[in-house]
Amino acid sequence: MSKKKEQLSRAISLVKQIMRKHENTQLIALSGAGISKASGIPTFRGENGLWKDYNPKELATPQAFERDPELVWDWYSWRISLIKNKTPNLAHYALVTLEKAGLLECVLTQNVDSLHQRAGIENIIELHGNIFRARCEKCHKRIHLDHAPKELPICSCGKLLRPDVVWFGESLDSRLLEKSQNVLTNQCDVLLVIGTSGIVYPVASFPKIAKKNNAVILEFNIQQTPISHIADVLIQGKAEKLLPEFVNRLLPDAPSPSELKEEGVKTK
Numbered sequence: 206m207s208k209k210k211e212q213l214s215r216a217i218s219l220v221k222q223i224m225r226k227h228e229n230t231q232l233i234a235l236s237g238a239g240i241s242k243a244s245g246i247p248t249f250r251g252e253n254g255l256w257k258d259y260n261p262k263e264l265a266t267p268q269a270f271e272r273d274p275e276l277v278w279d280w281y282s283w284r285i286s287l288i289k290n291k292t293p294n295l296a297h298y299a300l301v302t303l304e305k306a307g308l309l310e311c312v313l314t315q316n317v318d319s320l321h322q323r324a325g326i327e328n329i330i331e332l333h334g335n336i337f338r339a340r341c342e343k344c345h346k347r348i349h350l351d352h353a354p355k356e357l358p359i360c361s362c363g364k365l366l367r368p369d370v371v372w373f374g375e376s377l378d379s380r381l382l383e384k385s386q387n388v389l390t391n392q393c394d395v396l397l398v399i400g401t402s403g404i405v406y407p408v409a410s411f412p413k414i415a416k417k418n419n420a421v422i423l424e425f426n427i428q429q430t431p432i433s434h435i436a437d438v439l440i441q442g443k444a445e446k447l448l449p450e451f452v453n454r455l456l457p458d459a460p461s462p463s464e465l466k467e468e469g470v471k472t473k
């Protein structure tokens with residue numbers, strides 16, 4: 206048996222073991238940029254990662270926005286235009302299969318691209334915000350952006366709006382953090398960690414929280430990460446291939462990720 210098949214089989218048998226013990230087994234997914242790579246959205250680190258060509262300090266900090274809001278909005282506008290034309294891939298749909306089957310409790314994501322929701326995920330916590338929103342730091346109003354703003358967006362109160370994403374040096378929304386910690390502590394028998402480098406805190410600490418509460422940790426990544434040493438199984442390879450395979454073998458009678466993708470395409 207190939208190494209990947211062996212890793213998948215171990216992961217599936219661990220989950221089935223838990224499902225036999227608990228009637229109401231609960232899975233949580235934690236996703237990062239790697240899950241959207243196959244949709245054509247660049248990751249931040251690694252080969253062709255955004256932070257190779259761009260300096261996060263100049264584009265993704267409050268100081269950068271204060272210094273040069275036009276440059277920051279230009280960069281976010283470029284990313285909005287890029288992401289807008291991309292579609293969810295089979296890894297996103299694999300999570301929808303799990304959610305529809307009542308196994309997946311929640312997706313915790315660091316992604317700002319909305320691809321989980323566009324695939325059909327209902328229960329999601331977006332820890333780093335959403336690129337299709339802008340917000341006002343004065344009156345706290347949020348607006349939806351269908352497309353990249355053509356000029357600097359101004360709030361009805363007169364203040365310049367900012368992208369509604371978390372920048373370096375900023376805190377995450379404390380309510381979202383609390384909610385995430387709560388699901389990881391109380392509703393997580395199995396944590397699927399998908400396509401994240403596991404180095405950006407506080408989200409990088411989530412697998413440890415789940416582990417402390419006896420969850421099984423299954424990691425889907427093309428390479429080892431700082432999370433791998435606490436993972437019960439690292440399923441090493443592309444999430445868009447291995448996650449659907451994992452789900453198809455775990456739930457052979459459920460609507461498969463490719464069927465869901467096909468339906469999604471038809472209803473567009």
Ligand code: OAD
Pocket residue numbers: 236237238239240242243248249250251254265315316333371372373399400401402403404405425426427428430442443444445
């Ligand atoms: P990164 O770009 O840091 O990491 C992407 C991870 O996905 C790496 O571990 C890759 O090995 C893995 N990967 C790449 N392609 C994959 C594939 N096809 N299948 C499975 N895994 C794959 O992205 P994040 O961990 O999401 O924050 O980054 C965390 C945060 O750092 C982001 O939310 C962003 C960034 O700076 C802010 O902007 C605040």
